[in-house]
Amino acid sequence: MRGPRPVTRRRPASRGRSGLVALGVVVGVVLTSTVVSSVVRHPASSASGPTSLLDGYPQRIGFDRPSPQLPERPGPLAATLRDNDFGNMRPLGVTSQGDVYELPYGPNVLSPDGALLLTGPGDWDDSRIAVHDLVTGDVRVFDDLGQTIHSTEPGEVSLKIDTNSAVHWSPDGHTVLARFGDGGHGLRLLPRLLDVSSGELTAVGAGAPAGFLASGEAVTVRWEDEPSDGTVLVTTTDVATGEASSRSLDLDGPWVGDPDMRLEASVSPDGTLALLEGTRDDVTVRLLAPDGTELAPHSVRDWDGCPPAWLDDDPVVPTATRGYGGSLAAGAELATQEGSRSLIAVHHRMQSSCLQLAADALRAGPDLALFGASTALWTWYWWQLLVVAALGLLMLALLVRRVRRGRTRSGG
Numbered sequence: 001m002r003g004p005r006p007v008t009r010r011r012p013a014s015r016g017r018s019g020l021v022a023l024g025v026v027v028g029v030v031l032t033s034t035v036v037s038s039v040v041r042h043p044a045s046s047a048s049g050p051t052s053l054l055d056g057y058p059q060r061i062g063f064d065r066p067s068p069q070l071p072e073r074p075g076p077l078a079a080t081l082r083d084n085d086f087g088n089m090r091p092l093g094v095t096s097q098g099d100v101y102e103l104p105y106g107p108n109v110l111s112p113d114g115a116l117l118l119t120g121p122g123d124w125d126d127s128r129i130a131v132h133d134l135v136t137g138d139v140r141v142f143d144d145l146g147q148t149i150h151s152t153e154p155g156e157v158s159l160k161i162d163t164n165s166a167v168h169w170s171p172d173g174h175t176v177l178a179r180f181g182d183g184g185h186g187l188r189l190l191p192r193l194l195d196v197s198s199g200e201l202t203a204v205g206a207g208a209p210a211g212f213l214a215s216g217e218a219v220t221v222r223w224e225d226e227p228s229d230g231t232v233l234v235t236t237t238d239v240a241t242g243e244a245s246s247r248s249l250d251l252d253g254p255w256v257g258d259p260d261m262r263l264e265a266s267v268s269p270d271g272t273l274a275l276l277e278g279t280r281d282d283v284t285v286r287l288l289a290p291d292g293t294e295l296a297p298h299s300v301r302d303w304d305g306c307p308p309a310w311l312d313d314d315p316v317v318p319t320a321t322r323g324y325g326g327s328l329a330a331g332a333e334l335a336t337q338e339g340s341r342s343l344i345a346v347h348h349r350m351q352s353s354c355l356q357l358a359a360d361a362l363r364a365g366p367d368l369a370l371f372g373a374s375t376a377l378w379t380w381y382w383w384q385l386l387v388v389a390a391l392g393l394l395m396l397a398l399l400v401r402r403v404r405r406g407r408t409r410s411g412g
Contacts, residue, residue: 054078054114057361058098059369062380063347067092070101072137076114077101078361079344081330084351092352093117096367106130106147107163111173112359116196118167118176120147129161131196142199148181158182159201162189165262166307168211170218171269175239177209177218191220193239205235205244207263214269216240221265221273224248227255232265232288234273249273251286252294268310276303276317285315285335298335304328306354311362316343320353324377330355331375345373347380 057078065085070093078096080103082089091103093110106120106129117132121139127146132139146157148164161167162179169176176196179189191209193202207222217236224231230251237244257277264276271290276283283303287295304320311334319331330352332343343366346352366372371379378385 054096054358054360054364056096056364056367057344057357058094058096059344059366059373060371061094061098061100061344061346061350061352063349064100065090065350067100067102070103070132074101074134076134076360077110077117077358078114079355079357080108080110080117081346081350081352081355084328084353086351096361096364098367098369104130107161107167107178109167109169109176109356110358111169112171113173114358114361116169116173118169118196127157127160140196140199142194145180145194145199145201159192161194165189166209166211166264166266168209168218168307170212170216170239171214172216175212175216175218177204177212177220179209193218193237202242204237204242205246207233207235208265210234210265210267210273212269213267213271219267219273221263221267221275223263227257227259227263230255232263232273232275247292249288249292251275251288257284264305264307266308266310266315268313268315270313272310272313274308274315276308278303283317285317287315296337298340300333300335300340302331304330304353306356309357309359309362316357316362318353318355321375323348323375325349327351328353329375331373332357342373342375345371345375345379348375348377 054076065083077093079094081092081094083092091105091108093101093103104120104122105124107118109118115133115135117134119130119132120126121128121130121141128141128143129145129147130139130141144158146160148160148162159180159182162181165179167176167178174196176194177191178194180192180201181189191204191206193204204218205220207220210219210221212218217238220235221232224233232249233246234249235244235246255277266274273288275286277286278284281302283300285298285300287297289295300317300319302319302321304318306318308315308317310316314334314336317333317335319333320328321331323329325348327348328351329348330346332355333340334343344355346355
């Protein structure tokens with residue numbers, strides 16, 4: 001006669017699988033992070049050089065130091081900015097997908113389509129300026145034009161471009177408007193037009209270079225008398241003929257900006273004029289319509305002193321915000337009648353400032369990224385946090401499993 005069958009106790013399947021589930025979570029998080037990262041941030045442009053036009057600007061620019069040197073033919077760039085790099089100052093170019101290249105020392109100003117870069121020849125000891133065609137790879141060096149950031153002796157170059165004030169490209173990419181002066185220590189800086197094909201310079205107007213109209217006419221602005229009088233003289237010059245016309249525009253209220261600061265002005269393609277009033281921390285953007293009517297002003301915090309860009313008739317003001325660890329983080333603030341909003345987030349470790357966006361990149365719109373233009377600290381490390389959390393769950397699951405095994409054994 002057979003005795004009763006022994007009873008086999010089985011742990012619930014869920015207990016045995018808890019560790020596998022947690023492990024699956026970890027693997028899933030890592031894979032998801034990899035996939036999302038590849039979707040959100042596209043691969044860098046190849047050095048062979050795409051010929052397509054700009055398809056937008058990046059919503060996020062991550063930490064990249066050291067960055068690769070600018071290739072001969074990287075294709076159009078969407079923006080430039082500066083990385084202080086603990087005082088070493090690295091000029092950077094940014095693609096529409098957020099990939100970063102280190103640029104030569106120089107003005108580093110992009111044409112509206114991002115295809116041309118006004119820069120330096122690439123050697124710090126060479127004070128000349130150059131135009132680099134980022135699509136074809138051609139570089140045109142101007143032998144008799146230097147940069148004010150260099151201490152070149154006066155006889156070595158005939159004129160120097162002022163790298164501390166605004167530099168503007170014409171809509172067709174044929175002409176640059178900037179201040180130029182002789183190479184002496186007391187150089188007098190005056191606005192001039194540079195024909196990038198011939199290298200010829202033409203004096204134009206007086207005061208601050210403000211940019212170009214859609215028609216291609218160059219605009220300069222200066223105070224008619226004193227800033228406190230609130231009257232600006234706007235000069236428009238036909239690039240082809242040299243014919244100039246001027247008109248006075250009166251502000252509705254007194255000018256309360258720092259009287260010792262050089263006038264900073266910028267004109268939109270449709271003729272809206274922006275005057276930046278205030279300090280390098282907080283600025284009021286005062287707007288004058290093409291007919292001279294003063295529009296409602298905009299207040300922008302943390303302006304970094306660099307010239308604004310334009311999205312239609314709304315200014316995009318470069319900012320530099322003191323963030324985590326005291327580092328500066330560059331940004332771009334779009335100021336509209338409905339308010340202002342940030343367009344781009346730059347990683348706080350980049351110590352960045354002077355984010356300048358190409359006009360065509362702005363018009364094309366953002367290359368959408370996870371978390372958009374949020375600068376919250378966790379948004380830069382979200383997938384690492386997920387991995388840590390998943391590993392924590394795994395350890396907890398293994399601990400629970402071990403405790404349950406111990407209880408099962410002690411219970412017979």
